[in-house]
Every structure is written in structure tokens, then in C-alpha cells.
Amino acid sequence: MNLDNFLLTPEEATNLANDLIQQQAYKFGVSLSEPAFVVPIDILAIYDVAVLVVVAAIVAVAAAVEYWVWCFTQVSC
Amino acid sequence: MCRHCSIGASPHHNEVLPVEYVEKALREASVIASIQVVVATGGEPTLFPKHLELLIKTAADFGFITRVVTNAWWARTLEAARRYVKRWRELGLEELNISFDDFHLEYLRLFGGEENVVNAARAAVEEGLRTVVAVTRTRETKIDASYVRKLLGDLAEEVIVADDFISPTSRASELFEKAVENLPPFGGCASAGSEISIHPNGDVAFCCGHIITDPASAWFTRVGNITREHLWDVVDRIQRNVLIWYIRFIGPHVLIKKFNEEEETKHLCHVCHLLATKYWKELETRGKEWVINDLKKEVKGLNVRVLAK
Numbered sequence: 001m002n003l004d005n006f007l008l009t010p011e012e013a014t015n016l017a018n019d020l021i022q023q024q025a026y027k028f029g030v031s032l033s034e035p036a037f038v039v040p041i042d043i044l045a046i047y048d049v050a051v052l053v054v055v056a057a058i059v060a061v062a063a064a065v066e067y068w069v070w071c072f073t074q075v076s077c
Numbered sequence: 078m079c080r081h082c083s084i085g086a087s088p089h090h091n092e093v094l095p096v097e098y099v100e101k102a103l104r105e106a107s108v109i110a111s112i113q114v115v116v117a118t119g120g121e122p123t124l125f126p127k128h129l130e131l132l133i134k135t136a137a138d139f140g141f142i143t144r145v146v147t148n149a150w151w152a153r154t155l156e157a158a159r160r161y162v163k164r165w166r167e168l169g170l171e172e173l174n175i176s177f178d179d180f181h182l183e184y185l186r187l188f189g190g191e192e193n194v195v196n197a198a199r200a201a202v203e204e205g206l207r208t209v210v211a212v213t214r215t216r217e218t219k220i221d222a223s224y225v226r227k228l229l230g231d232l233a234e235e236v237i238v239a240d241d242f243i244s245p246t247s248r249a250s251e252l253f254e255k256a257v258e259n260l261p262p263f264g265g266c267a268s269a270g271s272e273i274s275i276h277p278n279g280d281v282a283f284c285c286g287h288i289i290t291d292p293a294s295a296w297f298t299r300v301g302n303i304t305r306e307h308l309w310d311v312v313d314r315i316q317r318n319v320l321i322w323y324i325r326f327i328g329p330h331v332l333i334k335k336f337n338e339e340e341e342t343k344h345l346c347h348v349c350h351l352l353a354t355k356y357w358k359e360l361e362t363r364g365k366e367w368v369i370n371d372l373k374k375e376v377k378g379l380n381v382r383v384l385a386k
């Protein structure tokens with residue numbers, strides 16, 4: 001099993017992100033004539049959708065690679 | 078074994094990601110501009126010193142911010158703590174995150190005790206590392222953030238002390254009833270899609286990966302494998318998965334309430350476990366279009382909720 005049934009095409013992803021951002025930005029009267037990724041991030045952050053802007057622009061997520069190793073003594077983290 | 082371990086780390090697990098894939102993961106992450114932080118965690122990463130040192134050095138050379146999560150078993154004395162931290166600092170370490178709580182203390186006593194935390198924090202502060210003590214709690218545990226601040230004494234102002242509730246997954250599922258009250262009805266998972274975790278067998282999860290060792294639900298967060306594909310391909314799938322968007326921005330607990338209003342939602346990771354098991358058929362049947370439409374509806378609702386705060 002996997003989550004592939006929920007994958008969007010790049011076009012679907014961009015369109016949906018723009019839809020969502022417009023719903024949020026509309027409250028502030030922000031013009032969205034520019035591409036989604038130049039919408040002022042501070043305004044969007046207020047609505048917890050800052051990262052969505054990044055997703056919309058199809059650039060990388062703000063990610064942290066976690067390198068997992070495993071404990072083999074009685075001490076675990 | 079620590080009763081609160083939400084990922085199933087134990088003396089029976091000594092798997093580690095082979096060095097070649099550590100290097101591959103870091104090299105591939107280095108071309109993804111927004112990946113900025115590399116974290117070594119576990120289990121206890123300091124039990125694999127060669128891997129850990131390679132990771133810190135390679136990650137620092139690529140320009141990443143580097144962080145180690147540890148229980149400070151190695152800091153019985155201040156002198157010992159200084160030796161370890163100095164070595165890691167020379168390799169490029171920038172942040173030390175010390176895990177400490179009632180559950181860790183049971184075993185930390187075998188290597189010293191709570192003084193280890195003070196020694197490790199002091200050595201880290203002296204070396205100029207950003208230093209965090211992270212506490213995991215239930216409603217019944219004694220150690221919390223204020224306890225740690227008192228313990229740190231003069232260091233308290235230079236150390237970030239953070240507390241969180243256990244994730245009732247893996248062995249910690251035994252503590253479910255003591256976990257916390259139900260989650261508030263809104264607020265997405267900050268980890269989903271903004272952190273990725275790479276596991277010893279190369280599996281990549283779209284989040285911090287608490288359920289990655291659960292036989293029933295591990296598949297849910299697994300989105301690729303570093304031994305078989307480029308990290309960018311995995312990140313690309315994460316970015317285009319509308320279910321991950323929903324989990325990130327709205328929250329899995331909001332989703333699960335659509336299926337069963339009565340379901341207990343005590344921790345986001347536990348809710349993802351439920352989505353992967355008890356509610357997967359329901360979710361799969363409703364499908365992508367339903368998730369898209371519900372996401373739109375919920376985002377619209379965010380305005381109301383934020384304004385109401």
C-alpha cells in the first residue's frame with residue numbers, strides 16, 4: 001500500500017495551491033496577478049500557509065533530513 | 078527498554094544506514110536548496126561514533142546546519158562532556174538537542190544521572206552550540222520544562238527548554254491513556270512535508286517518521302527509498318501529494334473526525350497510524366477528489382478560526 005492515489009500532477013498541484021492561496025490572500029486584498037511564490041510570505045504566514053507558497057512554486061520544502069540510527073544498549077533517546 | 082519510545086528503538090535494533098547512503102543522501106540533499114538542517118537522531122546516534130562523525134563532517138562541508146539528538150549518556154563528568162562536544166564542534170556541529178525526562182532518567186542513571194544533562198548543556202554552551210533540552214511528558218510525569226530550568230541553574234537562560242507530550246505509538250502506545258487530552262480541533266502537523274526522515278534501511282518518510290517501524294502503519298509515511306532513487310524524486314512526490322498537504326495544513330485529526338466524530342485524537346502521529354489502519358479503506362474509497370474538495374473547504378474555514386483566536 002502507498003499514498004500514490006493522492007498524487008497531483010504538477011499542473012494540478014500549482015492550480016490547487018493557487019486556489020488555496022487566493023482564498024487566504026483575498027482577506028488582505030493582496031493582488032495575485034504575480035506568480036504565487038512572490039506573494040508576500042509574511043502575510044501568508046499569518047494564516048499558516050507560508051509553506052504552501054513554497055509548494056505552489058514547486059521548489060523544495062523546508063526540510064530537515066533526519067538520519068536515524070538505532071540504539072543497542074539500554075540507553076535510548 | 079524506555080517505555081515511552083515511540084519509534085521502537087531498543088537494544089534489539091542495531092541497524093544503521095550504510096555509509097555510502099549517508100553520503101548519497103547528503104549529496105542529493107545539497108542540491109535541494111531549502112533543505113537546511115541535517116539531524117542525527119535515533120535511537121542514540123552517539124553509539125555509532127564513526128557514522129556520526131562522518132555525518133556531521135559531510136553535512137557541515139555541504140553547508141548544512143547540523144544537529145545531534147542525544148540522551149547525554151556520555152556526559153557523566155564535565156570533562157568527558159567537553160571532550161565529546163569539542164570533537165563534534167571541530168567537525169562542524171552547530172546544535173545539540175538533549176532528550177531528558179522521567180523515561181530517559183530511568184536508564185540515564187546507569188551512566189550517571191541528571192547531572193549528565195547539566196554537563197552536556199554546559200559543554201555545548203561553552204563551545205557556542207545552540208543547545209536544547211527536550212522533555213517528553215505524560216500527565217503523570219514529574220520532569221517538565223520548569224524542572225529542567227531549575228536543574229540547569231545559571232545555564233537556563235542560554236538553553237532552550239522544550240516540552241512535548243509523548244507520541245502514543247510503538248511501545249509508547251501502552252501509555253495512551255496517560256498521553257494527553259484530545260487535540261484541539263484545528264492545527265496541522267508542522268512536520269509533514271517540511272521534514273523528511275531517512276531510516277536505516279533507506280526508507281524515506283514524509284515527516285519525522287514516528288510510525289515508520291510500526292508493522293501495520295509504516296507504509297503510510299514511507300514515500301521512497303534512498304538506496305533505489307534520487308532524493309529529489311522522493312521530495313517531488315511529497316510536494317505533489319494532496320493528502321500530505323491536508324495533514325500539513327489542516328491536520329490528520331480533522332480528517333479522521335470526518336469519518337468518526339467520536340475517535341480519540343491524542344497525538345498527530347497516532348492519528349496517522351489510525352488513518353493507515355482503521356480508516357484506510359474509508360479514506361481510499363473517498364479518494365483524491367474528496368480530499369481536494371475537503372482541503373479547499375477547510376482552508377476557507379481557517380479564516381474564521383484565525384480571526385476568532
